[in-house]
Amino acid sequence: MKQREKILNQFILDTLNNEECKNLQIVTKQDISKLVKKFEESEITHLSIDPDFEYIKDPVDLFIVMDDIDLSQSQIGTIKNLLSQKIIIFSRPKDGIKESNMIKLGFQVELEDSSNKLLCFSYNLKTYNNKRSWNNSEGWANPENFDKYRW
Template identity: 45%
Template sequence: MTTNNALSCMMHIIEEIKPSHVLVASSQIEEILKDAKAQCVIQALPASKMLDLQLNSDDVKNVDLVVLGENLNQLEHAKMIEVIGVLRNHLNAKMLILCNEASTLSFSDMLSLGFKREEQDESGLMLYSYDIASYNKKREWNNSRFWANPENFNKYRW
């Protein structure tokens, strides 16, 4: 059996993050984390809760990382996008999404949600990640020096 590059990349990212509480929407990934003896609390997110978006604040307290997998594929495309957006916006956690070629999520869907592709292996398994800290890169022009351009007042007519 060959190891999947996307799975090993996912485990490497999890080791780097060292989360204390992980919310997992995948029975396969949950088993992988348990087999790897991850030093964190692993909480399952069943597809039924994702359908109704029933996330009690007690259920998702102190979540450091959200890992979505095959449970996401049980939803319609629009619902997938909604669930990913709600989890990303409400938990403000780092997110990893592992999907295969059968998933209806496209590369442009993931980019529009702020994710970046970390790995894609030969089997078609893709790993996407989201981190609010690295989501918006600092740009040279995005500062107060360039906002108003006071040196151009009364020089040009717009």
């Protein structure tokens, strides 16, 4: 197994353990049988591997797109809005997916390894927009006057 595959597989397994995912969708044309064998140790109850994005309709806990699949921004938006709240997209640096476009879509760079030509973006709705402590009635001007005066 190449160093690149080891890094990629370990990243996916760590994410599965941290996020406690039961349903997993992987979009790839690659042979990922070595990775799938490692899933037996995890708590995954449903695994679906498809070579084409167009036929996927069911929502899942974690959606993974491998680096052999090219997605448009609208397809990535469809995944975010309809198919999963947790997404991992792998890409090769300087290939296909531009980092600025992914950041505009709310993704973060999770892994960047130029020596192994590996770039990983992730999106998690639960951590994307954390609730701010100042964005409530307590943090506004004159909180002592709330419920006392009619403005």
